[in-house]
Amino acid sequence: MTTSLPHRTGEVALTLLGPDDRPLADRAVTVAQTRHAFAFGNIGFDFVDLVGGPTPEGVDGDFGDAPGGLDLDRLGELWLNLFNTATLPFYWGGYEPRRGRPDAERLTRTARWFAERGVTVKGHPLVWHTVQPPWLLELARTEGLDEVERLQRARIRDLAGGFAGLVDTWDAINEAVIMPVFANGDNAVTRLARARGRIHMVRMAFEEARAANPAATLVLNDFDLSSAYECLIEGVLEAGVRIDAIGLQTHMHQGYRGEEYTRDVLDRFARYGLPLHLTETTLVSGHLMPPEIEDLNDYQIPEWPSTPEGEARQADDVARHYRTLFAHPAVQAVNYWGLTDQGAWLGAPAGLVRSDGTRKPSYDALEGLIKGEWWLPPTGMRTGPDGTLTVRGFHGDYTVDGAPFNIAPGRTTRTVRTSDAGPPAAGPIVIG
Amino acid sequence: MTTSLPHRTGEVALTLLGPDDRPLADRAVTVAQTRHAFAFGNIGFDFVDLVGGPTPEGVDGDFGDAPGGLDLDRLGELWLNLFNTATLPFYWGGYEPRRGRPDAERLTRTARWFAERGVTVKGHPLVWHTVQPPWLLELARTEGLDEVERLQRARIRDLAGGFAGLVDTWDAINEAVIMPVFANGDNAVTRLARARGRIHMVRMAFEEARAANPAATLVLNDFDLSSAYECLIEGVLEAGVRIDAIGLQTHMHQGYRGEEYTRDVLDRFARYGLPLHLTETTLVSGHLMPPEIEDLNDYQIPEWPSTPEGEARQADDVARHYRTLFAHPAVQAVNYWGLTDQGAWLGAPAGLVRSDGTRKPSYDALEGLIKGEWWLPPTGMRTGPDGTLTVRGFHGDYTVDGAPFNIAPGRTTRTVRTSDAGPPAAGPIVIG
Numbered sequence: 001m002t003t004s005l006p007h008r009t010g011e012v013a014l015t016l017l018g019p020d021d022r023p024l025a026d027r028a029v030t031v032a033q034t035r036h037a038f039a040f041g042n043i044g045f046d047f048v049d050l051v052g053g054p055t056p057e058g059v060d061g062d063f064g065d066a067p068g069g070l071d072l073d074r075l076g077e078l079w080l081n082l083f084n085t086a087t088l089p090f091y092w093g094g095y096e097p098r099r100g101r102p103d104a105e106r107l108t109r110t111a112r113w114f115a116e117r118g119v120t121v122k123g124h125p126l127v128w129h130t131v132q133p134p135w136l137l138e139l140a141r142t143e144g145l146d147e148v149e150r151l152q153r154a155r156i157r158d159l160a161g162g163f164a165g166l167v168d169t170w171d172a173i174n175e176a177v178i179m180p181v182f183a184n185g186d187n188a189v190t191r192l193a194r195a196r197g198r199i200h201m202v203r204m205a206f207e208e209a210r211a212a213n214p215a216a217t218l219v220l221n222d223f224d225l226s227s228a229y230e231c232l233i234e235g236v237l238e239a240g241v242r243i244d245a246i247g248l249q250t251h252m253h254q255g256y257r258g259e260e261y262t263r264d265v266l267d268r269f270a271r272y273g274l275p276l277h278l279t280e281t282t283l284v285s286g287h288l289m290p291p292e293i294e295d296l297n298d299y300q301i302p303e304w305p306s307t308p309e310g311e312a313r314q315a316d317d318v319a320r321h322y323r324t325l326f327a328h329p330a331v332q333a334v335n336y337w338g339l340t341d342q343g344a345w346l347g348a349p350a351g352l353v354r355s356d357g358t359r360k361p362s363y364d365a366l367e368g369l370i371k372g373e374w375w376l377p378p379t380g381m382r383t384g385p386d387g388t389l390t391v392r393g394f395h396g397d398y399t400v401d402g403a404p405f406n407i408a409p410g411r412t413t414r415t416v417r418t419s420d421a422g423p424p425a426a427g428p429i430v431i432g
Numbered sequence: 433m434t435t436s437l438p439h440r441t442g443e444v445a446l447t448l449l450g451p452d453d454r455p456l457a458d459r460a461v462t463v464a465q466t467r468h469a470f471a472f473g474n475i476g477f478d479f480v481d482l483v484g485g486p487t488p489e490g491v492d493g494d495f496g497d498a499p500g501g502l503d504l505d506r507l508g509e510l511w512l513n514l515f516n517t518a519t520l521p522f523y524w525g526g527y528e529p530r531r532g533r534p535d536a537e538r539l540t541r542t543a544r545w546f547a548e549r550g551v552t553v554k555g556h557p558l559v560w561h562t563v564q565p566p567w568l569l570e571l572a573r574t575e576g577l578d579e580v581e582r583l584q585r586a587r588i589r590d591l592a593g594g595f596a597g598l599v600d601t602w603d604a605i606n607e608a609v610i611m612p613v614f615a616n617g618d619n620a621v622t623r624l625a626r627a628r629g630r631i632h633m634v635r636m637a638f639e640e641a642r643a644a645n646p647a648a649t650l651v652l653n654d655f656d657l658s659s660a661y662e663c664l665i666e667g668v669l670e671a672g673v674r675i676d677a678i679g680l681q682t683h684m685h686q687g688y689r690g691e692e693y694t695r696d697v698l699d700r701f702a703r704y705g706l707p708l709h710l711t712e713t714t715l716v717s718g719h720l721m722p723p724e725i726e727d728l729n730d731y732q733i734p735e736w737p738s739t740p741e742g743e744a745r746q747a748d749d750v751a752r753h754y755r756t757l758f759a760h761p762a763v764q765a766v767n768y769w770g771l772t773d774q775g776a777w778l779g780a781p782a783g784l785v786r787s788d789g790t791r792k793p794s795y796d797a798l799e800g801l802i803k804g805e806w807w808l809p810p811t812g813m814r815t816g817p818d819g820t821l822t823v824r825g826f827h828g829d830y831t832v833d834g835a836p837f838n839i840a841p842g843r844t845t846r847t848v849r850t851s852d853a854g855p856p857a858a859g860p861i862v863i864g
Contacts, residue, residue, distance in 0.1 A: 228660035235667020238631045
């Protein structure tokens with residue numbers, strides 16, 4: 001375990017008690033990490049069909065179809081091995097393609113599947129101008145923007161309130177910088193943003209979601225990492241809107257942007273004193289998208305293969321990028337955008353797993369960090385004469401002989417009672 | 433006179449009275465425009481040395497030295513023939529190179545020279561991160577940012593208050609979008625903006641200036657015309673800061689950006705319902721600056737000549753650009769950035785007059801609009817039997833047989849008493 005990341009690590013002084021409440025002195029025990037506190041995330045879009053059931057007839061799938069060649073067990077194994085935070089799709093157009101008939105059941109089942117496996121579930125996004133249902137634009141034309149705003153507010157409340165307890169993290173609003181001037185398709189949300197202003201839209205998203213789920217972590221999310229986003233954030237904060245995290249997208253289909261660029265971006269956005277969520281992270285294992293493409297959606301090619309050289313580069317890029325992000329104290333979450341190449345956004349070979357279900361070098365590289373360099377595997381240790389034991393590790397959940405404890409920032413103390421005098425323990429109880 | 437610009441023109445029904453207060457029936461009169469209401473501006477930096485006196489020893493001149501080959505009479509004639517609004521330099525570094533010894537006298541003399549000739553005087557800028565006095569950065573290092581802010585506030589009050597009545601239009605803050613992340617030179621204002629935020633800086637500039645001169649027209653000015661500026665404006669307005677005009681710089685050293693681009697920019701910024709001031713307009717009559725230059729200041733070449741082809745292109749560009757701006761109802765002011773090439777910013781052949789004092793085709797083109805197509809020259813007209821006369825023209829000041837009246841938006845009525853029964857009149861008196 002590296003110790004060069006003081007902001008990611010802590011130290012806990014454990015006192016181990018036996019079932020009789022007496023300290024377990026000079027006892028050999030096994031300590032193991034079970035979860036990172038840091039959010040290592042990925043999208044879970046593929047699981048909606050596999051867990052929730054097939055896409056209803058007449059509805060476009062959100063992003064991917066079912067991932068070729070992988071059943072739920074295998075896909076789940078690959079996913080759960082690395083990630084602890086799942087982003088699920090709540091695009092208005094996919095979620096409510098017919099007005100008044102939202103896809104709540106499939107999403108609920110999928111969210112539960114993740115939650116039951118200890119995964120934090122995040123919803124994406126409550127407000128966005130893309131992937132809109134066609135009926136909404138029609139409604140903007142016939143009934144006007146007040147009605148659009150009323151329905152948008154109702155949608156925010158329904159989702160944030162209806163999924164509270166199951167989905168407690170939301171991209172409250174997506175890409176507000178471009179929202180009022182978005183020119184790649186007429187839509188009701190852009191019309192509303194143009195008429196009422198960005199801050200009105202942001203306030204609407206956060207205030208409605210906050211009211212419906214006061215415990216939620218609400219993220220302002222954007223791909224625009226220029227001064228424009230800084231100006232928006234400053235305006236929003238000045239307007240008194242409480243935001244919980246600043247979301248930074250980094251779809252790097254045009255190539256890894258490098259450590260210097262990344263650190264500069266993190267420093268610029270860290271100065272608002274809010275946690276940074278790297279919400280959408282992509283690095284491809286094939287050729288790079290030409291730099292002159294401005295809207296990534298405009299790049300449509302029949303096939304975008306993963307190549308051996310591309311996979312080697314991607315593995316290197318992924319490791320460099322995650323190291324840079326994990327090293328920055330303001331970063332609280334990194335979400336990769338897709339596990340397999342099958343059905344990946346833009347058809348890009350952006351997955352960590354090939355279309356045939358085999359692991360790419362990038363998967364191994366990420367595993368080497370998340371479950372290697374930054375992880376405490378089952379490790380034999382010994383308590384002192386007073387039954388105490390000091391464990392240093394990355395913030396997160398651990399067990400000692402099966403009894404859970406956690407490592408938080410700084411130096412903490414915990415008393416752990418095991419149900420058995422010796423390993424392996426079962427039925428652990430935690431005190432204090 | 434063209435009539436395709438309804439937002440720029442009005443109609444006035446004049447009743448002409450003789451010295452005996454009786455209508456002047458069926459009288460031949462001469463009507464002439466004397467001034468545009470629209471602000472056709474230019475910088476008056478060259479006049480500071482010529483009118484105010486030479487730059488004090490040990491102080492860098494602001495932009496130009498005295499314009500080669502032109503004395504005050506000739507330069508003044510060329511300037512006053514086209515423009516009615518002068519921007520004067522109040523850069524902190526040039527205005528107060530030694531702490532506590534501002535260049536108020538020379539600036540006052542220069543401002544008076546313009547004001548006495550019917551020219552509106554504008555000051556540029558109260559807050560900016562460039563052209564700073566070196567002592568201010570030193571002070572930031574030794575005494576901290578609170579002291580920088582205190583001095584910045586004092587400077588705003590001193591200028592806005594001290595020049596009130598003479599300079600009533602100010603670029604209150606310049607380039608706030610880049611201000612906190614400006615990387616082309618350490619300075620105290622960038623440090624302050626980075627620590628306190630853009631909206632804090634904007635509020636400081638506007639509120640101090642407003643308090644010191646409640647009658648002032650205060651402009652938010654920027655070269656960044658992207659969504660970043662929109663976001664800043666939305667944040668500032670949401671924060672309740674009152675701004676009087678949105679300033680848009682358009683230094684087009686890299687080529688004219690075209691009507692479509694310009695109209696799009698004007699429409700985007702017009703949606704805030706505030707007047708637009710095209711504060712800094714430049715079009716060159718030589719080769720174009722390469723497009724890969726990001727900060728125009730980085731392009732330093734020993735000589736940048738004006739060429740015959742360049743001058744033809746510039747004349748065309750100037751006419752197209754001014755037509756586009758004048759046609760847009762939200763535009764209230766257009767300031768060109770420099771009259772002659774001598775001492776022009778970046779050494780660029782951006783003037784309307786060559787270094788040797790001769791007029792370029794762009795000067796003639798602009799004259800053809802400001803004093804031609806959009807102007808009512810002395811014109812013979814005749815009153816009716818009741819002494820009335822209807823005049824249509826561009827908003828501005830006029831005379832009828834030497835007696836002044838004006839044309840305002842819409843349809844107005846005016847009674848004008850002339851001191852003489854027939855032309856030419858002298859000593860006019862206006863009633864109502």
